[in-house]
Every structure is written in structure tokens, then in C-alpha cells.
Amino acid sequence: MNHTAGLSTLDRSLTQAMPASFSHAASPDCAIARLCHALDAAFDTCDDAQDPSLHASFARGVRAALAEAAADPALLTDAQREGAANGYRRHLLAADPLGRYAIAALVWMPGQASPIHAHHTWCGYAVIDGTLTETTYEWNPASECATPLRDQSREPGAVSFTRAGRTGIHRLGNSSGTAAVSLHIYGVPGERIASHVNDIVRIADSAQAFLA
Template identity: 80%
Template sequence: MHASFARGVRAALAEAAADPSLLTHDQREGAAACYRRHLLAADPHGRYAIAALVWMPGQASPVHAHHTWCGYAVIDGMLTETVYDWNADIDCAAPVREQAREPGAVSFVRAGRKGIHRLGNSSHAGAVSLHIYGVPGEQIATHVNDIVRVAGSAPALPA
């Protein structure tokens, strides 16, 4: 994967995130139990899928790497991203840093365990992010995240 591809994805995400009319009211609807994913578009050739993720206060993803390339941009609210390093010797991840991700923040990562992170909403208001993944639309819920174990926790369940 070329650096120009990553730059292109980042630029497209930044442009889309800046458009206040990007999402409908229904595509900004959250869920009580877990962050909610709204599939927005999928390439007919299966090369990518685009989704809006809606995060209610206190909701977070599991700690994960990715089976595919992916990128995201924060549209509304604020998310906290915790970045992890992978330790293959003990088969687990360890937290490295946390950073606030405000509207307009954009990230891109290639597949593999060099891009382990956790996104979460630790604020008192909802948040919305736009994600693009290198999978067909029907695989967005099953073929993106590579759930990993964190140092000091129980072994991760298969994704």
C-alpha cells in the first residue's frame, strides 16, 4: 500500500467530516448498549465500506488491531483514542498514550498489529465518527477488528 493512498484516504475523510450535511438525523442515532454503526456506502466491487459510528457517553470499542486498512475522522463531539504497542513475546498489548480526538481529527492505519488502539467517548455528550474500511459492506461487522489481549487482562475472545 502506497503512502499516496493513505494521504488520499485522510484527505477524503477530512473533506467529508467538514460537511455538516454529510449525515441524516437517522444516521446520527445512537444505541444504549454499545456504539452504533450505520453503513453509509459500500463499493460494488467489495474494495471498501464507509460507516458512521455513533458513540453515546461512556461507550468504547474493544482494544483492537485491524485485519484491513482503515481510516476515521471525528465529525461531532470528542473521542479519546488510546494507542497500544504489541508485544509478540507475551502475546498482548500495552497502552502507550491517550489522546483527545476532536472534530476534524483524522487517522489512517494499515492492517496488522502495529496500529492497535481503542476509541471511546469519555465525555458527557454524544460523538460521531466516520470510518472507511478495506472490506465489502457485508463484512464490516465481522472482518475489520482484530481484538487483542491487553497486558494484565484475560485472554481475548476470537473476533
């Protein structure tokens, strides 16, 4: 998949956003509401509104919130577990009224994968069902391209958090024979989830065989 195709797939896979009137405080017993409350608490641990990811307490809070939510069987509806034939599908679950974060479920059918990317914002994910393969990369500023480091299997319960920048370049994909579902939190407003998260990067020519 080339970079342009990857971006267009992301745009197509974004489901309809929650209405602007969404308030997670109105449904305290809802799994999504509990996740939102946990994220709000993580923000309360730091006073750097520009980049809370610089605070270790914030990263710990987001990781803990992801782990708890991913283990909750009531987190997703059947509709939010539906995939798509033309690429992994993203279901927007909630958007913070203050624009600090957006929460999404990603459904990966067998053989589907993300483009290789860094991140324009802090973000985190947890595997809910199935198994994902995460390939990590190292950025070379001299050649302005990335080279692969390793593949790692991500089972249900696996949690990851990264700051913005090119120190967290990776590719997620489903190389298994069954669907996989993951939970993602991005430090952007809901309406920017498809355009302001992934920083698509170029890989070294020598790395092309690694992707085959």
C-alpha cells in the same frame, strides 16, 4: 467489556446494508457520492489491488477524503446520528460495488468505547462531532498481549489512517458527557464490516488498571 461481548455488540450495532444496486455515480451532488468519488480517485493512484495501503498516495487520498467529508454538514441524516443504549452504533453509509471499501458512521454515547483491537484491513476515521479519546497500544509478540502507550483527545476534524496488522492497536471511546460521531472507511466489502475489520487483542494484566 470482554472480547466476546465486544464482538456481539458490533454485530448488533450494524444497521442494514445498502442494496446491491447502490451506485454512487448516480448522485454526484450527494455528500456520500463525493466521498465515494474521492476514494475511487485514491485507488486510481496505485495499481496494487491486493494492498493499496502500501502506497503513500493512497493513504494521503483517503485522509483527504475523510477530512473533506467529515467537514460537510450534509454528510449524515438525523437517523444516521442516532445512537444505541447497549454500545456504540454503526450506520453503514455506502459499500463500493467492487468490494474495495465500506463507509460507516459510528455514534458513541457517553461512556461507550470499542474493544481494544488491531485491524485485519486498512482503515481510517475522522471525528465529525463531539470528542473521542483514543488509547494507543504496543504489541508484544513474546507475551502475545498489548500494553497501553498513551491517551489522546480526538476533536472534530481529527483524521487517522492505518494499515492492517498489529502496529495500529487502539481503543476509541467517548469519555465526555455528550454524544460523539465519527466517520470510518474500511477496506472490506459492506457485508464484512462487522466481522472482518477488528482484530481483538489481549492486554497485559498490568494494564488492567489503566482501563479503569
